[in-house]
Amino acid sequence: MFSFFKKKTPTAAPVATVAGAPEAAITTAAPVEAPVAERKSWLDKLRTGLRKTGSGIAQVFTGTQIDDALYENLESALLMADAGVKATEYLLVDLKRRVKEARVTDPSAVKALLVDTVTDLLLPLQRPLTVGLHTPTVIMVVGVNGAGKTTTVGKLTRHLAESGQKVLLAAADTFRAAAKEQLAVWAGRNGVEIVSQEGGDPSSVTFDAVTAGKARGCDVVIADTAGRLPTQLHLMEELRKVKRVIAKAQAGAPHEVLLVVDGNTGQNALAQVKAFDDTLQLTGLIVTKLDGTAKGGVLAAIALWARERGAGVNGVTGPVPVYFIGVGEQLEDLETFDAREFATALLG
Ligand SMILES: Nc1nc2c(ncn2[C@@H]2O[C@H](COP(=O)(O)OP(=O)(O)OP(=O)(O)O)[C@@H](O)[C@H]2O)c(=O)[nH]1
Numbered sequence: 001m002f003s004f005f006k007k008k009t010p011t012a013a014p015v016a017t018v019a020g021a022p023e024a025a026i027t028t029a030a031p032v033e034a035p036v037a038e039r040k041s042w043l044d045k046l047r048t049g050l051r052k053t054g055s056g057i058a059q060v061f062t063g064t065q066i067d068d069a070l071y072e073n074l075e076s077a078l079l080m081a082d083a084g085v086k087a088t089e090y091l092l093v094d095l096k097r098r099v100k101e102a103r104v105t106d107p108s109a110v111k112a113l114l115v116d117t118v119t120d121l122l123l124p125l126q127r128p129l130t131v132g133l134h135t136p137t138v139i140m141v142v143g144v145n146g147a148g149k150t151t152t153v154g155k156l157t158r159h160l161a162e163s164g165q166k167v168l169l170a171a172a173d174t175f176r177a178a179a180k181e182q183l184a185v186w187a188g189r190n191g192v193e194i195v196s197q198e199g200g201d202p203s204s205v206t207f208d209a210v211t212a213g214k215a216r217g218c219d220v221v222i223a224d225t226a227g228r229l230p231t232q233l234h235l236m237e238e239l240r241k242v243k244r245v246i247a248k249a250q251a252g253a254p255h256e257v258l259l260v261v262d263g264n265t266g267q268n269a270l271a272q273v274k275a276f277d278d279t280l281q282l283t284g285l286i287v288t289k290l291d292g293t294a295k296g297g298v299l300a301a302i303a304l305w306a307r308e309r310g311a312g313v314n315g316v317t318g319p320v321p322v323y324f325i326g327v328g329e330q331l332e333d334l335e336t337f338d339a340r341e342f343a344t345a346l347l348g
């Protein structure tokens with residue numbers, strides 16, 4: 001179902017190196033692709049999820065002429081979809097250029113060109129998450145309260161576990177009493193181990209988990225942290241400490257610092273991305289709750305920001321990718337991000 005990781009099969013030929021790692025470090029098989037039928041049903045789900053965002057934009061192309069009014073309506077629709085002023089402007093300039101070049105005369109042809117425009121903007125966000133370069137690959141999951149972190153960790157764990165990866169979860173949300181239990185339920189469902197502590201703090205739980213992950217030969221350790229606002233500076237500092245402590249337990253880790261953002265938060269999602277990135281140097285994003293949102297355009301705003309952010313961190317060059325998107329609460333409602341699929345679904 002996922003194509004994000006490199007499965008360990010000693011007989012398989014190595015694939016292209018990722019993140020500049022030595023080729024020998026990757027014992028890999030070809031990426032596991034979702035069967036066509038499965039991907040199609042996922043696409044339908046994405047399309048349905050983004051209908052609220054897309055209907056306003058699609059409406060723009062129902063007329064008979066390509067005129068100023070069409071572009072003005074498109075501008076309003078993109079702003080309504082929370083693409084933000086900058087990305088909206090960027091998309092309009094790029095679209096007008098394409099329209100001129102292609103010499104189209106029909107609004108529906110403009111819509112097709114807009115799909116290309118949006119796809120090209122989103123394309124740098126499309127990159128698979130790689131595990132298998134380190135043992136264990138350590139992933140730290142962060143975000144504001146209720147963004148969908150724990151659910152996403154659960155979904156991710158399932159797909160990793162199903163693909164033969166040995167996963168260990170770290171219950172680093174020591175803030176809420178119920179958080180540990182919530183993660184334990186996901187661990188139980190997926191048949192993976194969990195490290196938690198009575199009364200421990202996030203750093204010590206995570207340190208224990210990474211140490212245990214190394215000792216037990218785990219492929220992936222995922223730390224689920226407590227939700228927090230970027231304005232809660234002491235809590236942001238706590239995350240920085242968790243990150244430092246992970247590096248003490250395993251040099252070079254964490255390999256991924258993933259921000260989970262709720263797609264419904266629109267432009268505020270962009271503010272979150274910037275703030276968490278400032279504190280933690282993010283390596284990837286996961287955008288959840290794209291089902292039923294009218295604010296799916298925020299991906300365009302994030303893409304423009306990611307592009308401006310430029311060369312990255314942890315030896316990974318290029319913009320911060322969106323590894324996955326979530327369109328529901330079920331286990332299977334998490335998929336790899338595909339720019340063209342998203343643009344197509346967004347524009348109806
Ligand atoms: N519709 C929808 N709901 C989701 C999605 N992902 C998560 N949720 C729901 O969002 C709510 C919060 O999810 P959690 O995973 O507990 O969020 P969290 O970020 O761990 O929350 P805290 O740990 O309290 O900060 C739950 O009701 C989830 O079922 C999604 O993609 N779509």
Ligand SMILES: [Mg+2]
Nearest residue numbers: 149150173179
């Ligand atoms: Mg949680």
